[in-house]
Amino acid sequence: MIRSALLMIVLLMSTDAEALQVIGGDVTVVQGGTAILPCHVIDTNDDLTQITWQRKTREKPHNDNFLTILPRDGAQFVNGRDDRFKYIGNFNSKNGTLQLSNVTLKDEGSYTCIFTLFPSGNQKTQIPLNLLGTLNFFFTLSSTINLFLLPPLSLLNFIVQRNAFLCTHDNKHFES
Incomplete structure (x- = not known):
C-alpha cells in the first residue's frame, strides 16, 4: 500500500516535470531599435523563487550573469547596471520578459533566461538576439x-x- 502511494507520487511528479516548458524565441532587431526578449514558464504549479538572465555577446564572449529578479526586490543588476534593460514581465505570472533599448552590435549574441522553481529546480531557455544593420x-x-x-x-x-x-x-x- 505504501509502495503504491510512493509510486503514484513519483509518477505524478515526473509527469508534471515533463509538461513544464520554458518558452523563449529568436529575436531580430534593427540596430538602434528596441528588442523584446520573451521568456516565461507554462504548465507548472511549482513555486518560482528567482529569475536569472545570462548573456554571451560580442562584447562579453563568456557567459555573464547580468540580471536577477526576486519576488520582493524586483530586478537587480549583477556585474554593473545597464539602464537599456527593463524588466517588463510579471514575476507572479512566471514571466521573465526583458526589453532592451538602443540595441548595438555588441549586444548581439545569446541570452539565457533561467527560472529557479521549487521543487523541480532550474529550468532555462536560450534566446538568440540577431541584429540587422545598415550600410551607407x-x-x-x-x-x-x-x-x-x-x-x-x-x-x-x-x-x-x-x-x-x-x-x-x-x-x-x-x-x-
Missing part, C-alpha cells in the same frame, strides 16, 4: 561596387548610373 555608401557616378556577403548570398554587384543603379546577383538583375 558614398560613390561617384559610373562606379561599380562589389559586396561579398555571408551565405546564402555570396556576391552582390552594384553599378551606379545617373538616376538609378543596377544590382545583380546570380545573373538576376534588379533596377532602382
Whole structure:
C-alpha cells in the first residue's frame, strides 16, 4: 500500500516535470531599435523563487550573469547596471520578459533566461538576439561596387548610373 502511494507520487511528479516548458524565441532587431526578449514558464504549479538572465555577446564572449529578479526586490543588476534593460514581465505570472533599448552590435549574441522553481529546480531557455544593420555608401557616378556577403548570398554587384543603379546577383538583375 505504501509502495503504491510512493509510486503514484513519483509518477505524478515526473509527469508534471515533463509538461513544464520554458518558452523563449529568436529575436531580430534593427540596430538602434528596441528588442523584446520573451521568456516565461507554462504548465507548472511549482513555486518560482528567482529569475536569472545570462548573456554571451560580442562584447562579453563568456557567459555573464547580468540580471536577477526576486519576488520582493524586483530586478537587480549583477556585474554593473545597464539602464537599456527593463524588466517588463510579471514575476507572479512566471514571466521573465526583458526589453532592451538602443540595441548595438555588441549586444548581439545569446541570452539565457533561467527560472529557479521549487521543487523541480532550474529550468532555462536560450534566446538568440540577431541584429540587422545598415550600410551607407558614398560613390561617384559610373562606379561599380562589389559586396561579398555571408551565405546564402555570396556576391552582390552594384553599378551606379545617373538616376538609378543596377544590382545583380546570380545573373538576376534588379533596377532602382
